[in-house]
Amino acid sequence: xxxxxHDRLFFISLLPTSITIIGLLILFLIILVFHASTxxxxxxxxxxxxxxxxxxxxxxxxxxxxxxTFIASGIAVAVSLFFSIPLxxxxxxxxxxxxxxxxxxxxELMSGIPTVIYAIWSLNTLAPYLKTYVMEPxxxxxxxIPLFSCKPVTGLSVFTAGIAIGxxxxxxxxxxxxxxxxxxxxxxxEGCLSIGATRYETTKILLSLSKPAIVASTVLGFARAAGxxxxxxxxxxxxxxxxxxxxxxxxTVPAIIASQYANAGLYVYAESVLHASAMVILIATLILxxxxxxxxxxxxxxxxx
Amino acid sequence: xxxxxxxKDRLFIAFIASVSILSLVxxxxxxxxxxxxxxxxxxxxxxxxxxxxxxxxxxRDVGGIAPAxxxxxxxxxxSLPITVVLALLASILSTExxxxxxxxxVDVLSRSLASVPTIVVSxxxxxxxxVPMRGFSALAGVIALSLISLPYAYTAFSTALRSVPxxxxxxxxxxxxxxxxxxxRVLLPVSRRIIVTGILMVFARAMGETAxxxxxxxxxxMGINIDIRAPTDAIPxxxxxxxxxxxxxxxxxxxxxxxxxxxxxxxxxxxxxVAVKEVRL
Numbered sequence: 001x002x003x004x005x006h007d008r009l010f011f012i013s014l015l016p017t018s019i020t021i022i023g024l025l026i027l028f029l030i031i032l033v034f035h036a037s038t039x040x041x042x043x044x045x046x047x048x049x050x051x052x053x054x055x056x057x058x059x060x061x062x063x064x065x066x067x068x069t070f071i072a073s074g075i076a077v078a079v080s081l082f083f084s085i086p087l088x089x090x091x092x093x094x095x096x097x098x099x100x101x102x103x104x105x106x107x108e109l110m111s112g113i114p115t116v117i118y119a120i121w122s123l124n125t126l127a128p129y130l131k132t133y134v135m136e137p138x139x140x141x142x143x144x145i146p147l148f149s150c151k152p153v154t155g156l157s158v159f160t161a162g163i164a165i166g167x168x169x170x171x172x173x174x175x176x177x178x179x180x181x182x183x184x185x186x187x188x189x190e191g192c193l194s195i196g197a198t199r200y201e202t203t204k205i206l207l208s209l210s211k212p213a214i215v216a217s218t219v220l221g222f223a224r225a226a227g228x229x230x231x232x233x234x235x236x237x238x239x240x241x242x243x244x245x246x247x248x249x250x251x252t253v254p255a256i257i258a259s260q261y262a263n264a265g266l267y268v269y270a271e272s273v274l275h276a277s278a279m280v281i282l283i284a285t286l287i288l289x290x291x292x293x294x295x296x297x298x299x300x301x302x303x304x305x
Numbered sequence: 306x307x308x309x310x311x312x313k314d315r316l317f318i319a320f321i322a323s324v325s326i327l328s329l330v331x332x333x334x335x336x337x338x339x340x341x342x343x344x345x346x347x348x349x350x351x352x353x354x355x356x357x358x359x360x361x362x363x364x365r366d367v368g369g370i371a372p373a374x375x376x377x378x379x380x381x382x383x384s385l386p387i388t389v390v391l392a393l394l395a396s397i398l399s400t401e402x403x404x405x406x407x408x409x410x411v412d413v414l415s416r417s418l419a420s421v422p423t424i425v426v427s428x429x430x431x432x433x434x435x436v437p438m439r440g441f442s443a444l445a446g447v448i449a450l451s452l453i454s455l456p457y458a459y460t461a462f463s464t465a466l467r468s469v470p471x472x473x474x475x476x477x478x479x480x481x482x483x484x485x486x487x488x489x490r491v492l493l494p495v496s497r498r499i500i501v502t503g504i505l506m507v508f509a510r511a512m513g514e515t516a517x518x519x520x521x522x523x524x525x526x527m528g529i530n531i532d533i534r535a536p537t538d539a540i541p542x543x544x545x546x547x548x549x550x551x552x553x554x555x556x557x558x559x560x561x562x563x564x565x566x567x568x569x570x571x572x573x574x575x576x577x578x579v580a581v582k583e584v585r586l
Contacts, residue, residue: 006483014398017391018411024452025414028421031429083328090325094318103329109574110332112506113567114513116541120548120563121335124556167331174328198310200317227422229516230545254424254516261428261520278425289420 029282036279039272047276053240053260055267062277064242065251068158069281072232072252073225075162077218080170080225085214087170088178089203104178111171115230122164123156123234130163131155135247150245156237159246161255164235165225173221180213180296181206183304212299219292223285229254253281336567343564346557354561359526359543362552370562375529376537380443380522381511383533384450388511389504391451392458400466401484412463419456423516426452431520441523441536449517454507461503465496502577509573513566515541540566 040047043060050061091103135152142148184206192202207214237249238259257274264270347354350367357369392415399412426449434445469492477487493500523536524546530537540562547559 004483006485010485011402014394017394018398018407021395022410022414028429031432083324086321086324087328090321106329106332112509114541116515116544117563117567120544120559121338123548125338170328198314200314223420229424254422257424258519278428281422282425285420285422286417
């Protein structure tokens with residue numbers, strides 16, 4: 001593979017940094033698993049199916065944050081899909097030239113805003129707004145549905161966290177979906193137009209063609225939402241509770257780490273328990289990203305060619 | 306005479322357009338809210354907002370965010386070269402020598418680092434750097450920031466290198482250049498604008514990172530420390546801490562700090578856009 005001695009020398013000189021990167025990630029996993037194993041060894045599977053956070057008595061069960069993470073990310077992805085599919089269709093299909101450049105720049109701008117800025121805005125603007133105009137009416141009229149059955153007291157809840165994270169990941173998902181939507185070969189669009197399809201019908205067909213890519217973007221968006229810390233920690237309400245109601249303050253895994261890790265060193269197992277919960281989320285996000293990227297690659301090979 | 310198909314089409318376009326506009330509303334609402342609240346605070350504090358330390362929670366004086374401002378620039382600027390060197394070498398390896406197992410491993414692992422939640426990076430750096438050093442330090446923050454920005458830099462650089470048309474490489478090989486010279490004399494110069502904008506975006510990202518700093522840099526808000534082994538502070542960390550306190554004064558400072566952070570981000574974003582436009586010409 002090497003044409004000359006120089007090429008081989010060059011290749012070898014690139015190796016140390018690359019091996020550093022590979023080593024770092026492996027080291028990462030080893031450290032996390034090592035620290036998590038202490039508490040998993042002591043508490044066993046009970047750690048993941050009980051709901052208790054009592055470091056003073058060394059009693060732990062981290063089911064609520066794990067479930068909270070999945071619910072909040074689920075809401076986030078749903079919100080984000082509702083916005084990002086139309087937004088990507090809009091940028092690719094309906095606007096041209098400078099307007100398109102402007103809108104794509106705005107999406108890009110929005111995707112890079114530091115999450116702590118989303119956090120301060122979500123806490124002070126979004127949460128009170130959601131409480132008055134969404135959560136309270138839902139509670140008042142639909143409280144027979146278990147999901148809406150508790151009174152929103154502070155406005156901080158899994159629901160709020162889900163919406164806030166959903167807004168924050170919308171530009172990311174819109175960029176992913178728009179990229180795959182744009183990469184559909186033009187022959188499909190020409191085919192639709194040549195049989196006299198309206199734009200609505202064309203879009204419907206193109207969207208159904210890019211369905212695997214949208215699924216992949218959803219999976220990647222879910223992974224990103226599950227790892228989101230700053231926004232979740234500020235809006236989720238930070239309370240160890242397990243209930244059907246979306247309006248009750250709860251926890252996500254990154255939120256419980258953010259709020260409890262600093263003091264975890266005072267107790268015997270708290271740190272290890274938090275490592276275990278981090279491990280659960282890390283494994284989930286790694287698997288999800290892997291699946292997402294895999295679906296995307298396969299779809300590209302099949303449709304885009 | 307409208308057919309039902311035509312009406313459906315119109316309704317669809319109206320729906321798409323209105324949802325798209327609605328989805329960009331938060332962006333403007335965020336910028337306006339931060340600007341309105343932030344300007345009030347900075348106007349009240351004056352220039353001292355950039356030179357003072359944060360006050361006691363119940364004082365009347367707004368004080369400033371100097372330690373966080375300094376700390377943010379300090380750790381970001383120190384971590385940037387580390388990230389850039391690691392990511393550039395890794396991306397050269399995986400784009401110029403694509404067909405061997407190490408390159409493929411580097412490619413997959415660098416990209417999967419992006420899906421590691423940043424708070425997990427913070428925890429791992431805490432156990433591997435902070436605990437052995439017996440204390441929070443700017444160094445721990447630098448390491449955490451380098452780790453989280455590595456995948457972004459890697460993606461940016463490998464995109465830049467791949468964007469150079471294959472004929473440039475072939476031309477270089479045909480006049481007898483080896484790969485190292487090709488990279489140094491042809492590929493890097495040709496893609497240098499894209500690389501520079503990539504570095505700027507990585508800088509912006511590292512500057513706004515909160516979760517990776519939670520358990521690494523410490524929260525030293527009494528003054529400025531040059532020593533890399535000593536704890537420091539960062540703007541996002543200060544905002545995160547202050548918005549969750551019950552003190553009104555601290556929340557005001559958080560708004561001011563958010564404005565500073567947002568303004569810095571906007572400045573970088575605009576310069577990147579300008580630079581990219583020049584490339585096209």
